[in-house]
Amino acid sequence: MHNFEILRRPIVTEKSTASMTQRKYGFEVVKSASKTQVKEAVQQAFKVDVTKVNMITVHGKTRKRGTRVITSPSWRKAIVTLKSGDKIELFEGV
Numbered sequence: 001m002h003n004f005e006i007l008r009r010p011i012v013t014e015k016s017t018a019s020m021t022q023r024k025y026g027f028e029v030v031k032s033a034s035k036t037q038v039k040e041a042v043q044q045a046f047k048v049d050v051t052k053v054n055m056i057t058v059h060g061k062t063r064k065r066g067t068r069v070i071t072s073p074s075w076r077k078a079i080v081t082l083k084s085g086d087k088i089e090l091f092e093g094v
Contacts, residue, residue: 003041006033010090011077023082031057031076038078046090049083 011026019026029038035053042050056079060072082088 001030001032001037003037003044006030006037006041007045019079020087023084023086025080025082025088027078027080029055029076029078031074033076033078035078038080042080046088048086048088050080051083052081054079054081 006029008028008030011028013026016024016026025042027038027042033041035055038053038055039050042048056077058075058077060074062069062071064070
């Protein structure tokens with residue numbers, strides 16, 4: 001799998017923007033991605049040094065639509081911690 005296929009989208013929420021002061025950034029990643037693959041993808045895409053990667057599987061929610069029960073798909077989130085002094089310009093001004 002190519003490095004640019006691993007990162008799907010950045011996660012921009014109130015909680016994630018508050019954690020940017022601690023140099024932590026969130027990304028939605030492919031389910032099969034490992035920590036080392038995410039680290040290499042972020043370093044190559046944004047030209048920063050990654051010190052730590054935490055991976056979380058967000059399970060899909062079950063909702064009822066009339067008599068039907070619908071489950072949204074599960075997805076994987078990576079929280080990346082950068083070296084001090086580094087920042088990702090994509091998130092600045094959000």
